[in-house]
Amino acid sequence: METLYLLARGPLCWATAIIFVLAMGWKLSKAWSEAKAKDGSSVAYLSWKFGLRSIFNWAIPYNALGWKENPLICAATFCLHLSLLLLVLFADGHTVLWEYTFGLRIWALSPMLSDILSVVALTSLGVLAWRRIAVPQVKFVTGPADWLALILVTVPVLTGFLSGFLGGTSALTLTTLHILTAEILIVLIPFTRLSHAVFIFFTRAYIGSEFGGVRHCRDW
């Protein structure tokens, strides 16, 4: 287990980062060149001003009409994404990794705060999963790809959270599992629905540009 742990924490960490950057870069450049070749009548309208205006307005909870009319999912979405972002960057285990692997020294969350954020993230994921089963309009369109996305995110958060409560070899096992599943998650981002993490900036900026520039109207 220890070898596996060391492998996951060391070389696999690098490999994950490299694969993610290469794959995402490849996806983005492919999409961009295809957009220029085939979606010229859309690309022509991209505008920094309206694109950023749209991203900004959708980044504020309960600001856009869609957020206002879906209050629960608004809460779940913002809680999930914020807690994930904070955990990924500042969870104490992670700050050690940042330093160990990439030589970056950054501020760390207290273990207590990390636990709270994990619970928030897990609850939000629970809400999203519950919607997939119980809310008719979500159930109607839910398929394996949507469950895969949810599971990919849930497992590393859960293992990361639980590992803090255990000691000895089970802690090591869980931590190893946490690192490995997180690495799988990162590698798969470009190839699953999770690619929205990157593409959303483009889709938002584009619709914002169309509404602002062509339709003289807001889009939130």
Added chain:
Amino acid sequence: MSTIRERRITDQGLEIGLAALTQDRIREAVQAIRNSETGAKMKVYHETCMRCGMCAPACHFYVSNDNDPSYAPVAKVHQTMTRILNGEDIGPQDVYDFAQIAYTECNLCRRCAFYCPVGIDIGYIMSTVRRFCYKLGMVPQYLNDTGNSHASTMNQMWVKEDEWTDSLLWQEEEARDEFPHIRIPLDKEGADIFYSVIGPEPKFQTQLIYQAACIMHVAGLDWTMPSFPGWDNSDMSMYIGDFETMGRVKKAHFDAAQKLKCKRIVMGECGHAFRSVHDVGNRWLGAKDSPVPIVHSIKFFADLIREGKIKIAYKIDDPVTIHDPCNVIRGRGLMDELRYVTHALCSNVIEMTPNREYNYCCCAGGGVINCGPPYKNSRVQGNRVKAEQIKRTGATIVISPCHNCHSGLEDIVHGAKIDAKISFLGDLIYPQMEKPAHFTEPAPCNGGGHV
């Protein structure tokens, strides 16, 4: 929940198309959509739509059908484009379903855009589904007829060239009783304004041409209309997915204005035609904006009133509400101008909620009303929410500066037994504007001994 198969509506056009469908043709059309008709935009939408269902409450079809999940915007995509892009087996009956969903259960009104955090343009996806159906000859009969008319006559209603000029001369003649000097100037080169209308106006709504001529006359404007094809700004081909004909029709329209060297096009109170000239058709022609400056009537009227070119003699006191047509409000941000004109004409304006860019579509747009009688019930039922909105205002007049909205709202108001009249802005401006005496008095007679 109902399924699309359960709620199938018999349509002659689709039945005929269905009989000619083969698996090979469907496969070819799928390839075309996947490989040549769409690019990265569609792929990214397909991959990143989170199937969160947030867009559901945006759609009047969903809300009006008791939150039936199969009417949610994302559900419409799920039942159509997702299957095409996933490479699923698609049979002839499936294409029938696609056509009913895309042509008659979505108005391409883009209200769902306000609800989607990812920024997915469902209107674009559904119009691409229409393109797929069109390629397979699966277009509802009545809608297809308007497309055939566009392709052969350059107007939507099979109006022949002599009928067009006859209608104009007839309206000029009629108006001369009221304004002895009025003209509807045909083919006047270099006029300030090229005035264009939609096919139904010369066909059965000639009073709108009459009203427009009177307004132009009283405002003392330099205007013209062409005697030749290109006078019709409407565009059902855009909604059919027949982009080739759309391009020809738009070109004829812009060409006519350019041939007459007019400074700008002013167009009547129509929503979809406006979308086609400044947002969709122009792109097909490779023009980022419209090749000739284009002004919608709402803005045109607002400017006339603001600049004092026409004066409003009196305001009406009736309770009035405003329907914001998506294609000019969500499509061009003219909500304040619309209110400016309405308040100049009416003293008792009651707003609907939601309104302005958040309005619910009338459920006629996007070519849905043009699919004709077979779909009238589903269209009226699919917009119960609008009937309720109108009812809540207690208004007896609903202002609606868009042809499709106008006809659609009439059906909706009638269906819900609401005692309200639907009105264009021109319907109010014409009777309420000042008509100074020198416009209405007969020309002085030279032989009568007057000096």
